[in-house]
Amino acid sequence: MDDLKAAAAEKMPNGVRDFYNSGSTDQITVHENQSAYLKYRLRPRVLVDVFKVDTTTVVFGRRIDFPLSIAPAGIQAMAHPDGELATSRAAAGRNINMSISSFSNYSVEDVRKAGLGVGPIEHTMQIYTMQDRQRQQRIIRRARAAGCRAIFLTADSPVLGIRYNEHRSDFRTPAGLDFPNLELLSRDILANSHADGFDGFNSASHSWAKEIPWLREMGMEIWVKGVLTSEDVLLAREYGCDGVIVSNHGGRQLDGTPATIDVLAECVQAAGGQIRVHVDGGIRSGTDIFKAIALGAECCWIGRPTIWGLAYDGEAGVTLMLDMLYKEFQRCMQLCGCKTVADISKAALGIVRKNGPLARL
Numbered sequence: 001m002d003d004l005k006a007a008a009a010e011k012m013p014n015g016v017r018d019f020y021n022s023g024s025t026d027q028i029t030v031h032e033n034q035s036a037y038l039k040y041r042l043r044p045r046v047l048v049d050v051f052k053v054d055t056t057t058v059v060f061g062r063r064i065d066f067p068l069s070i071a072p073a074g075i076q077a078m079a080h081p082d083g084e085l086a087t088s089r090a091a092a093g094r095n096i097n098m099s100i101s102s103f104s105n106y107s108v109e110d111v112r113k114a115g116l117g118v119g120p121i122e123h124t125m126q127i128y129t130m131q132d133r134q135r136q137q138r139i140i141r142r143a144r145a146a147g148c149r150a151i152f153l154t155a156d157s158p159v160l161g162i163r164y165n166e167h168r169s170d171f172r173t174p175a176g177l178d179f180p181n182l183e184l185l186s187r188d189i190l191a192n193s194h195a196d197g198f199d200g201f202n203s204a205s206h207s208w209a210k211e212i213p214w215l216r217e218m219g220m221e222i223w224v225k226g227v228l229t230s231e232d233v234l235l236a237r238e239y240g241c242d243g244v245i246v247s248n249h250g251g252r253q254l255d256g257t258p259a260t261i262d263v264l265a266e267c268v269q270a271a272g273g274q275i276r277v278h279v280d281g282g283i284r285s286g287t288d289i290f291k292a293i294a295l296g297a298e299c300c301w302i303g304r305p306t307i308w309g310l311a312y313d314g315e316a317g318v319t320l321m322l323d324m325l326y327k328e329f330q331r332c333m334q335l336c337g338c339k340t341v342a343d344i345s346k347a348a349l350g351i352v353r354k355n356g357p358l359a360r361l
């Protein structure tokens with residue numbers, strides 16, 4: 001994955017590369033999302049018949065090849081002209097699901113069609129809490145009509161995080177790229193810096209009571225993306241949400257929030273089996289996926305690796321990236337003695353504490 005990241009960097013102008021790869025302010029959380037995985041060690045069980053292991057799992061009512069899907073990430077046509085169309089095709093080709101960003105450069109209808117042209121796929125539609133409720137409802141209706149099954153309400157972005165790289169490079173969406181879900185054409189957005197454009201859209205006066213009840217009337221599953229505490233998982237339950245994505249937005253919103261893998265167990269416990277819990281942030285290997293599943297996630301999502309695959313080689317690059325993660329995950333299951341995804345439990349992990357023996361979880 002590091003090689004793919006480096007190869008992708010060669011293909012992008014520095015400002016674009018930094019927009020994709022950076023976190024907010026001091027980059028603490030973006031780094032910790034990855035490094036936090038390192039303290040977990042695997043407890044393999046040996047002499048288990050792993051000639052054939054079953055890596056599949058059911059998510060959004062569909063059996064996918066392994067517990068991974070593609071997180072919503074905006075402006076993918078900046079990485080490759082085919083953008084989200086290529087991502088959708090690669091996801092369908094590898095039999096996993098994908099979430100479509102409100103800021104995708106291709107319309108929800110076209111992204112869905114591109115995937116379905118290759119094979120079955122579920123898409124979820126990511127929305128923000130927007131100032132313009134009419135426009136927000138139009139996105140939801142379009143997504144529903146196109147066959148999206150769930151709304152991912154991104155709740156961690158009442159305002160955009162502070163990203164120094166955007167100031168340094170005066171980052172703007174390149175000319176010629178539209179945001180069709182938001183009904184924004186290239187000429188409408190060119191005048192704005194990225195951060196100003198974003199803050200003009202999002203509602204900082206959002207709340208659970210203002211957002212969730214009316215969304216539940218829209219006839220789609222409602223998932224809250226960007227939860228990091230048991231308190232908020234309990235609220236998601238109370239408001240009748242279908243699930244949460246434990247996420248710190250890839251370290252791009254509030255820097256100094258914990259690594260998602262470090263709060264996953266707390267969130268799974270608060271969910272109490274009543275709502276579903278997924279996770280994203282810093283997942284870069286099949287072993288990372290295995291660890292997140294062991295800690296109770298139903299499914300993992302990846303953000304930046306998709307961008308690197310796209311920049312490297314469009315659809316083929318995303319497919320390459322997914323193949324890599326698939327093979328690592330499968331081999332991790334085999335070498336840990338897990339025959340099915342349901343076999344992956346806390347018993348498969350230990351944690352190294354300073355100067356001590358491996359501690360069981």
Ligand SMILES: Cc1cc2nc3c(=O)[nH]c(=O)nc-3n(C[C@H](O)[C@H](O)[C@H](O)COP(=O)(O)O)c2cc1C
Nearest residue numbers: 071072073074101154249250280281282302303304
């Ligand atoms: C370039 C980029 C754009 C993103 N755009 C969105 C977005 O439009 N909506 C959203 O909810 N999350 C967005 N995210 C956050 C991702 O959905 C996800 O939470 C995060 O990337 C996961 O961390 P990872 O990149 O370490 O895998 C974006 C992330 C990146 C890197």
Ligand SMILES: O=C(O)C(=O)c1ccccc1
Nearest residue numbers: 073074075103198249252
């Ligand atoms: O949500 C983000 O992290 C992000 O960077 C973004 C991408 C496209 C449009 C708006 C925000």
